[in-house]
Amino acid sequence: MHRMYTERIWFRVAGWVDTGAKFKYTIMKTAAEICPVCAGSGWKPVHGKQDGGVTRCDCQLRARNGALIAAARIPKRYEHCELSNFTTDFPGADHLIALAQIGAARFVQEFDPREGKGLLLVGGIGTGKTHLAVGILKELIAARGCACLFCDYRELLKQIQNSYNDSVQATELQVLRPVFEAEVLVLDELGAVKPSEWVWDTVSLILNTRYNDNRTTIITTNFADEPAARVARSLSPARAAAREETLGDRIGERMRSRLHEMCRIVKMEGPDFRQKFKSASFG
Ligand SMILES: Nc1ncnc2c1ncn2[C@@H]1O[C@H](COP(=O)(O)OP(=O)(O)OP(=O)(O)O)[C@@H](O)[C@H]1O
Ligand SMILES: [Mg+2]
Numbered sequence: 001m002h003r004m005y006t007e008r009i010w011f012r013v014a015g016w017v018d019t020g021a022k023f024k025y026t027i028m029k030t031a032a033e034i035c036p037v038c039a040g041s042g043w044k045p046v047h048g049k050q051d052g053g054v055t056r057c058d059c060q061l062r063a064r065n066g067a068l069i070a071a072a073r074i075p076k077r078y079e080h081c082e083l084s085n086f087t088t089d090f091p092g093a094d095h096l097i098a099l100a101q102i103g104a105a106r107f108v109q110e111f112d113p114r115e116g117k118g119l120l121l122v123g124g125i126g127t128g129k130t131h132l133a134v135g136i137l138k139e140l141i142a143a144r145g146c147a148c149l150f151c152d153y154r155e156l157l158k159q160i161q162n163s164y165n166d167s168v169q170a171t172e173l174q175v176l177r178p179v180f181e182a183e184v185l186v187l188d189e190l191g192a193v194k195p196s197e198w199v200w201d202t203v204s205l206i207l208n209t210r211y212n213d214n215r216t217t218i219i220t221t222n223f224a225d226e227p228a229a230r231v232a233r234s235l236s237p238a239r240a241a242a243r244e245e246t247l248g249d250r251i252g253e254r255m256r257s258r259l260h261e262m263c264r265i266v267k268m269e270g271p272d273f274r275q276k277f278k279s280a281s282f283g
């Protein structure tokens with residue numbers, strides 16, 4: 001039984017992460033050498049009684065959590081982000097921040113992987129979008145054992161472009177496979193790359209693949225969830241020139257509309273938390 005369980009974890013993680021073998025080793029080692037409760041079997045008696053049947057030992061759950069967190073590739077900069085340390089009652093906090101936190105907690109509670117419905121966190125710089133997205137990811141790993149992946153949009157596009165270079169080993173599909181297959185994907189900073197035909201094609205490939213497979217995607221963006229310039233006809237030429245770029249401008253109207261099918265929109269406003277509080281008491 002123990003072996004079956006370990007194999008199952010390894011299989012889930014290794015299915016989309018090249019270094020799965022390393023995790024398998026870590027899990028086996030943790031179970032076999034360290035745990036004093038189950039002596040490496042992975043199973044412990046229910047309520048400590050020998051004849052009451054067995055249940056999974058906590059060391060197994062911890063190992064699974066550790067492997068899934070590592071596989072999620074959360075950048076160091078955001079490792080501290082949890083739903084529980086996201087504050088909403090700081091001076092100048094917009095009411096949308098509290099609503100966003102409630103929305104994030106509810107999302108975790110009601111998460112149904114078959115539904116494939118994600119979140120689009122939209123807002124200004126430093127309003128806590130990435131913090132909430134990472135917090136959700138960690139909760140889904142801990143509470144639901146989901147296979148998650150954090151992905152920076154700029155970094156991802158760079159990696160894909162790099163894969164066209166003959167001297168680079170990874171193929172485009174190798175870069176994209178984990179992004180396609182993660183049960184829950186955080187796509188951070190959508191729209192942050194200057195649009196081009198190639199960028200639009202790549203974004204549609206990613207979003208459409210996940211949409212077709214009914215997979216959950218949590219997206220953050222700084223760009224207002226509004227139409228592209230050519231669609232916003234009501235603007236006078238002078239206002240059109242002065243207006244800020246929107247998500248429609250950056251990823252195209254077709255993909256913006258796809259996002260509305262894939263995600264619930266969460267607006268975040270307020271001060272830049274980084275500038276205002278990070279150096280002071282919030283650490
Ligand atoms: N409400 C909050 N409670 C606690 N920490 C917060 C909160 N909002 C932001 N932070 C912290 O401030 C920093 C900036 O937040 P974050 O990176 O999530 O902002 P962002 O909206 O993603 O910004 P950007 O648009 O620049 O990507 C992070 O270190 C984050 O942990
Ligand atoms: Mg961010």
Ligand SMILES: [Zn+2]
Nearest residue numbers: 035038057059
């Ligand atoms: Zn154990």
